[in-house]
Amino acid sequence: MESYAEVLNYAIPFFISLLLLEALIARWKGASVIRSMDTLSSLSSGLTNVIKDVLGLTVVIVSYDWLESRIGLVEISATWAVYLLAFIGLDFAGYWVHRLSHSINFLWNRHIIHHSSEEFNLGCALRQSISGFFAITVFFLAPVALLGVPGEVIAVAAPLHLFAQYWYHTRLIGKMGLLEHIIVTPSHHRVHHAINPEYLDKNHSQIFIIWDKWFGTFQEELDDAPPVYGVTRPVRTWNPILINFQHLWQLIQDAWRTKDWGAKFTIWFKPTGWRPADVEAAYPVESIKDPYAYEKYAPTLSPHLQLWSWAQFTLTFLLMMFLFNQIGAIGAQGAILYGLFLVFSIFSYSMLMDKSRFAVYSEMVRCLLGLAIIGAQGGNWFGLEKAWGMGPFALGGYFIGSLLVTVYFFQSEVKSAGYEVSRATKTAAPTKRLQS
Template sequence: MHTQEQIISWATPVFFVLIGLELLVARWRGRAAYRTGDAISSIGLGVISQVVGVFAKLLSIGIYAWVAAHAALWKLPADHLAVWVIALLAYDFLYYWLHRAGHEVNILWAAHVVHHQSEHYNLSTALRQTGSGVLLGWLFYLPMALAGIPVEVFVPVALVDLLYQFWVHTEQVGRLGWFDRVFCSPSNHRVHHAVNERYLDRNYGGILILWDRLFGTFVEEDDADRPVYGTRAPLRSWNPLWANAEVYWAAAKDAWHARHWRDKALVWLKPPGWRPADVAARFPKPAFDMRRERFDPPMSHALIAYSLLQFALLLAMTTQFLGLSARASLPALLGYAAYLVGSLTVLGALMEGRRGARWAEAVRVLGTALLPWLTGRWFGIAQLDPRMAFGLLLAFGLAALALPWLGNARGAELAPVSFQTRDPR
C-alpha cells in the first residue's frame, strides 16, 4: 500500500473514535449533532474522494513530481527541518488561495461545493470531500515545485494540512482565546461553513487563520448570529454522484441557454450564483430561504440499522480497495471502484425512499452474496478464501432477506433538529 493510503487507513479508526466521542458529548449536553442519512452521505463522499484519488495521482502528485525534478529553480534537501517548516507554511498559504478561489470562481466552486452541502456541522462533515477537486486543484501548488520543494516533502505536509482540519468541524468546542486569533479553530471554521450574510465566504485558512486576517477575509463568530449551515442552493439529496455533479450541471445548463458567447464562458469564471441576465430572466430560481427545513427523509428504525450496517461493510471494502491499489490490475481497480460508488449511490437512494431503490439494493446485495461464492473471485483477488466467500454469502444473503421488512415510517434518529429550533452552544 502506498504511504498516502497507509496514513489515511491508520487515521480512519481515529476519525471514528472522535466521531463517537463527539456524539457522546453532544448527547450529554442535550444537543443535536448527527443524523444518520447526513452522516452516511458525508462519509460516503469522503470514500468516493479516496477512491478517485487512487486514479488521479498523475494529476495530484505526478505533475508536481515532474516539475520539481525538471523545472525547479533550485533543489532543496528533503532532510532539512527548515525545508519542512517552509513547505508547511507555503502549502498552507497556497491552500488559502485555492480555498478562496473555490468560493470565488464557479468552476472551482463546482468541485468544492461538496464539502459545504451538509446542513449539519460535525466531524463527519470534515470527511465530506470532493471527487473532482483534483482536476484543477494541483495548479495552485506548482509554485512549491518550482521552488524546489521535493515531492517527498510535499506529500506529507499536504496530509498534515488536511488532517489538521478534521478536528475543527465541530460545534462541541467553543472559543479558544488566543488560539482563535492565530489558527483555524472550530469557531473560525463554523463561520466558514455558514450561509448567514455576515459569514458568507470568510475564514478560508487551513491551519493558520492569519492569512484571512492579512488579506481581509476574517470574520469572528458572533453568538448573536448563530451559523446556519449548508449552501444557498441546497442539494436535498443523499446521491453522491449528484452531489459531485450538481453545480457542473447547473453551470452547463446556464452556459447552454446563454445567448452570448462571452456569457457562456463567464458562467464558469464568475463567482457562484452569477447568471447571465437573459438566462436568469427566462429561467428564474427561487430566492434563498434561511428558515428552510433541513433535508431529512423519514427512516424507520429498521432502515436506519440496515443502512448503518451496509455502510460499515462498504467502509471495510474501501479499506481493502486502498490496500489493493498498489498491486491490483487497473481493470480490477476500476471494477471495484464502480462497485463501491454504485453501492453508495443505491444506499443513498434507499435512505431517500426513492422508487425502485429497494429493487436496486436487492440486486446489489444478491450479486455481492452469490458471485464471489459461485466464482471464488473478488476484485483484484483471483483465489478468494472460501471463508471470505462464505462470509459475503452470509452477510449479504441475510441483507437480501431483511429488505422486505424495512419500513418507511419515521424512526428515532440520532437526534432531531431543525433550523427553527437550534440548540445553543
C-alpha cells in the same frame, strides 16, 4: 496507490474514533450536533473520496517535481526547517485554491460537497470531493518550488496538512483565546461553513488564519449571529455522488438553455451562483433567503431503515478496507473495477436513504454487477477466497439479500407514501452558542 492505502488503514480508524468521541461528548452535554442520516451521508462521502484518491483518479496537469526541477533556484536538503517551509507553502496554496473554489462557478462544483451538510461536526469534515478531476494546487506551490523545496518533502507534508484540518469541524469547542489570532479554530471555521449573509465566503484559511487577515477575507464569529450551516441552494439529498455533480449539472443545463451565446461560455468563469438572466427567470432554483427560517432536509425514515442504511455503510466500509489491504495483489485494473463498484454501492444505498423511486433499480444493477464480478472471477472476489473460503459465496448471498431488503423497504416506506422523496423539519433560529 499502495502507500496511501497503508496510511489510510491507520488514519480512517483514528478519524472515526474522534467522531465517536464527539458524539459521546455531545450526548453528555445534551447538545444536538449530530443527525444520524446526515452523519451517514458524511461518512459515505468520505469513503468515495478516499477510494478516488487511492486509485489516483485525478489528472495531474503539472507535477510538483516537474515544476521544482524547472524553476527551483537552489537545491536544499530535507531539514526540519524545510518541512516547516513546505507546510507554510501548502497552507498558502490551500488558501488560494479554497478561495477560488468559492469564487468561480465551475470550481465550486468540486467543493460544494464539503459545505452540503446542514450540520457542523467532525463528520462533515469527511465530506470531500470526487468531482475535482484536475489538480490545481501545484500552481500555487510555485513559491516553495522556486526555493527548491524537494518533492519528497511536499509528499510528506501534504497529508499532514490535510489531516490537521479535521479537528476544527465542531460546535463543541468555543473560542480559544490567543490561538484565535494564530491558527484556524472551530470558531473561525464555523463562520466559513455558515450561510448567514455576514459570514458567506469568509475564513478560507486552512491552518494559519493570517491569510484571511492579510487578504481581507476574515470574519469573526459574532455572538448575535449564530451560524446556520449548509449551502444557500440546498442540495436536498443524502447521496454524496449526486451532491458532487449537482452544481455541474446546473451549469450544464443553464449553459444549454440560455439564448445568450456569450453566457454559454462565460457562465463557467462567473462568480459562484451566477446564472444568465433569461434562465434565472424561466427556471428559478430554490435559494435560502432567511437562514434562520428554512427547512432542513429530513426524509422520514423508520428506525429499521436507518439501521439498515448503517449496516450497508458498514459492509461497504469493510469491503473497502479489504481493497486497501489487498490492493497490491489485486492490481491496478482490478482495483479500479473494485473501487467503482464500491462507489456505486454507496450511490445505491443512498438512493434508499433519499426514498427515491429509483432505489430498487439501482440496487438491482448493483446486485447483478456484484454477481457478474464473482462469476467472471470463477467464483472468487478479488482474492477473498484465500482469506475466507466461503467469502465469495457469502458475498453473493449478501448482494441478493440486499436487493430483497431494498424491495421490502421500498414497498413499505417509499411506495406506500406515494413516492414521497422527502419531508423537512422546520429549524428555529439558534439562540445559544455551544461552548466548551
